[in-house]
Amino acid sequence: MADNQLTWQDAVAVFEQQRTETKPVEFKVGGGVLRFRVKALTQSERDRIEAKAIKARGRGRGAVTPEEIRALKAETIRLGMVSGPEGFQPTDADIALLPANIRDGLADAIDRFAELDEETLEDFRGVG
Numbered sequence: 001m002a003d004n005q006l007t008w009q010d011a012v013a014v015f016e017q018q019r020t021e022t023k024p025v026e027f028k029v030g031g032g033v034l035r036f037r038v039k040a041l042t043q044s045e046r047d048r049i050e051a052k053a054i055k056a057r058g059r060g061r062g063a064v065t066p067e068e069i070r071a072l073k074a075e076t077i078r079l080g081m082v083s084g085p086e087g088f089q090p091t092d093a094d095i096a097l098l099p100a101n102i103r104d105g106l107a108d109a110i111d112r113f114a115e116l117d118e119e120t121l122e123d124f125r126g127v128g
Helices: 008-019 041-055 066-080 092-097 100-112 120-123
Strands: 022-029 034-039 081-083
Touching: 022 100, 034 100, 041 066, 066 092, 066 100, 092 100
Parallel strands: none
Antiparallel strands: 022 034, 034 081
């Protein structure tokens, strides 16, 4: 096919391959490094997290509380974490022990997993 166009079957194969990819995420702590491995969320997982956020906003308050934000980030970590440091489990208790910068960084890494890399973004910026 011209211009690197994929067939639908080729695209589906790429989607399946992307679902199995993982990335390491590291945080410097004291004199060491905490290592986690994360995956991209499936559309179903993402939809479930977004539905919880919408439900929280729809309770007439118009804003999500800090507790609800923490719960949404914890859910993101639970669903997107493949592995963590020895002894760490993606439970509410262990996630609550993470400092905010690590909890937020881990949740953000999972959210951004499937975003385009900088080289691809540059290609898109040059189009048009």
